Amino acid sequence: MTTAQSPSFPLDGTPVYVEKNGQWREARLTQWYWHSQTGEQYNVFYLDDQSTETGVPPSRIRSLEQAQNSGITTNVYDLDSRAGIEQMLNAHNQWRSQVGVPPLRWSAQLSRYAQEWADHLLATNQFEHRSDSLYGENLAMSSGQQMSPQRVVDLWGEEIKDYNYQQNSCTPGEMCGHYTQIVWKTTTEVGCAVARQGRREVWVCNYNPPGNYVGQRPY
Numbered sequence: 001m002t003t004a005q006s007p008s009f010p011l012d013g014t015p016v017y018v019e020k021n022g023q024w025r026e027a028r029l030t031q032w033y034w035h036s037q038t039g040e041q042y043n044v045f046y047l048d049d050q051s052t053e054t055g056v057p058p059s060r061i062r063s064l065e066q067a068q069n070s071g072i073t074t075n076v077y078d079l080d081s082r083a084g085i086e087q088m089l090n091a092h093n094q095w096r097s098q099v100g101v102p103p104l105r106w107s108a109q110l111s112r113y114a115q116e117w118a119d120h121l122l123a124t125n126q127f128e129h130r131s132d133s134l135y136g137e138n139l140a141m142s143s144g145q146q147m148s149p150q151r152v153v154d155l156w157g158e159e160i161k162d163y164n165y166q167q168n169s170c171t172p173g174e175m176c177g178h179y180t181q182i183v184w185k186t187t188t189e190v191g192c193a194v195a196r197q198g199r200r201e202v203w204v205c206n207y208n209p210p211g212n213y214v215g216q217r218p219y
Contacts, residue, residue: 007032008040008058013145013199015077017067018044019060020053024072028145029061047151075148079111079194084149088192088205091153092182095160099219101185107208110135110191114204118195121202136187136207138178144199149192152203156182168217180218184211 009016011029018027030052031043042061044053067073076084085106093103117130117137127141140152147155156178163169163176170176181187184207192205211218 007042009042009061009063015047015064015075015146015148017062017064017072018046018053018056019062020046024062024067026073026075026148026151047145075150077146077148079149079192085111088149088153089190091150091157092190095153095157095179095182099183101183101219102188104188104190104207107189107191110189110206110208111193112191114191114206115193115195118193118202118204121204122195122197122200127202133206134208134210136181136184136210136212138181138205138207140203142201142203146196146201147203153182165217168215177212181207181211183218185219187211 007029009029009032011032013028016027016029017024019025026047027044028047029042030045032040034040038055038057040058041054042056042058044056044061046052062070062072064073064077068075074083074087076087078084079088089104089106096103113135121127121139127139129137129139138156140147140155159170159174159176159179162171162174163179164171186209187207189208190205192203194201194203196202
């Protein structure tokens with residue numbers, strides 16, 4: 001086995017899209033190697049189901065920019081554009097529609113508030129909720145991969161599996177408060193932000209009015 005000078009795709013956590021069984025799937029590349037017979041190959045981690053695949057040739061891989069330009073994906077990975085804001089908002093409202101509560105609207109004020117805290121958490125290398133906040137708050141952190149607004153919200157929303165509506169409680173030892181805040185019936189607006197440095201990123205969403213009042217059901 002010989003080593004080529006450099007991979008065609010960087011292994012820096014930037015999302016890529018990989019074709020598998022006729023479908024393009026969001027993924028990140030975890031390892032690269034070069035073989036004299038098979039050429040350049042990658043190990044892949046698929047983000048939708050956390051499965052892996054080894055020995056993937058570059059012909060099956062598209063960079064994020066290539067995937068966006070060719071229409072493979074409409075995902076964006078920040079909140080600097082209207083597309084990013086709409087995806088963050090739509091992701092929230094997809095979960096809310098499942099339980100029949102009204103959709104949220106975007107708040108630029110809450111977004112600025114969230115950005116202050118995201119920047120603080122990144123700069124201080126902390127991960128904790130803002131104390132004495134007037135708003136609800138969901139946090140997410142990633143190291144080694146960039147997350148899209150959709151993926152961030154779905155990580156929170158997937159806590160539905162650990163929420164028991166009849167008992168209005170989480171599965172013992174598990175967390176479900178991110179999910180219940182997303183679908184809290186009386187919440188009307190949301191604003192979110194992301195802060196990135198190197199391979200670390202912090203996401204913050206703030207909600208008004210807040211949810212997760214003890215003893216109350218979200219809907």
